[in-house]
């Protein structure tokens with residue numbers, strides 16, 4: 001088995017050596033394609049990260065209660081909320097707790113609040129949603145309840161942000177899928193050339209009893225080689241670029257967007273895994289496709 | 299002849315065609331062919347061009363699927379094989395193609411070794427067995443040459459070495475002497491006979507009456523896809539098989555007298571053949 005693997009690898013190297021110009025041309029194209037793909041991947045991961053940030057900040061609905069609403073009535077309402085599937089947790093926040101929280105936030109300037117004659121904050125029920133997408137629905141139902149003063153929820157912002165991030169994600173995913181297909185086609189056309197140049201050999205091998213996998217071996221190796229090398233080159237370039245982005249613009253981005261960029265180390269580790277597996281799969285799928293016609297016939 | 303017949307009867311059936319029909323659209327490949335071949339036999343498959351000889355071999359190797367009938371091989375039905383079983387089926391037969399089908403970029407040694415690599419033989423066995431095979435076919439010492447550095451007859455012997463290196467039950471040869479001069483053709487026939495004597499069943503397609511008539515083996519004559527004659531120690535006279543469309547251009551390479559003379563001389567020198575004159 002090892003022997004066979006070694007044999008396949010040796011053959012693949014020999015084959016690549018034989019059509020050097022063509023192999024370099026396609027190596028260059030695949031690298032370029034994967035580079036672009038990598039940029040979309042960076043965008044996708046960051047947008048995804050941002051939208052997670054947005055979702056966890058905005059997946060709360062604060063139901064402010066009228067001063068006249070009693071604690072018992074509030075408890076009854078809480079039971080109703082707890083029964084809803086879209087709600088993950090229900091917490092009662094008395095006006096005293098709210099003020100304390102506020103003071104805590106204000107830190108050094110908290111003593112200013114002590115001068116208030118009465119506590120201006122309402123009692124409230126804080127609803128944490130399973131997902132922000134249920135917000136509208138929950139808000140409507142809460143509004144219909146008696147004893148509710150006002151519902152605090154920045155719906156428009158959330159909706160807008162979500163639709164933008166969803167849009168970006170979909171576009172990035174579609175482009176990534178498209179680029180993957182293109183790179184598979186490039187690999188398969190490259191391998192097809194070597195397959196064609198060895199068509200006779202393949203036929204003879206089949207007629208004397210070689211299995212399809214045996215015949216595929218060297219071509220599969222050649223494809224994987226091609227995919228892997230392109231993936232390593234483009235992966236390194238994308239990682240360097242990300243390092244540059246994070247060190248140059250990371251802070252500004254944080255200030256503007258309130259969530260940071262995905263951490264460099266995390267991103268690069270994942271890029272390495274993704275690029276290596278992508279390179280191997282592109283190569284393998286490309287070469288298997290290129291041989292299909294030759295191996296289908298008996 | 300009678301003695302040979304009874305001896306062959308003892309051997310088990312290795313190939314059996316039962317009412318096999320293979321059409322190419324409206325063209326007949328083979329039609330309603332039934333035949334039995336026993337282990338150890340030497341069989342000539344003769345007939346004019348387009349008779350269906352190659353089709354016979356192709357359905358046996360399952361390069362083509364039959365339309366009707368069954369082909370039994372040793373202990374299974376070839377027509378029922380699944381795709382994944384085909385490689386193993388083919389490995390049990392050695393095949394020599396008319397154009398030799400050698401790999402030009404591989405050396406003599408590698409051309410034979412490659413048939414063993416395909417069946418995943420260990421390197422050690424390959425290093426031991428390939429030279430032995432090359433020795434058998436008379437190509438000792440030519441291991442590092444490339445096919446185009448060999449004579450046509452040597453190339454054919456190399457193809458035979460590749461076909462038998464995995465000890466097949468059956469050696470199938472589609473016109474192995476088609477491009478050869480009589481002297482070289484004789485060498486190949488002698489080699490095939492030697493292989494046959496080791497117990498390998500041989501099925502050889504040929505156009506050439508001269509070879510068939512000199513060898514006196516079983517002859518299956520096929521025309522328009524049907525078997526028209528099947529005899530032991532048979533002869534082949536295309537005219538008698540009533541075939542106006544035959545194309546025998548190949549056989550002009552063979553001069554019957556030369557061939558028979560060469561055959562006799564070699565046999566007396568070698569003295570290995572017990573066939574009575």
Ligand SMILES: Nc1ncnc2c1ncn2[C@@H]1O[C@H](COP(=O)(O)OP(=O)(O)OP(=O)(O)O)[C@@H](O)[C@H]1O
Nearest residue numbers: 322325326327345346347348349350351352353354
């Ligand atoms: N792929 C094909 N498509 C259509 N018809 C075919 C095909 N292969 C063979 N035939 C036809 O089937 C018949 C038998 O062909 P086959 O190749 O078996 O003949 P053969 O006896 O081997 O002839 P030859 O001695 O010339 O090699 C012929 O009439 C041929 O034209």
Ligand SMILES: [Mg+2]
Nearest residue numbers: 351352353472
């Ligand atoms: Mg033929």
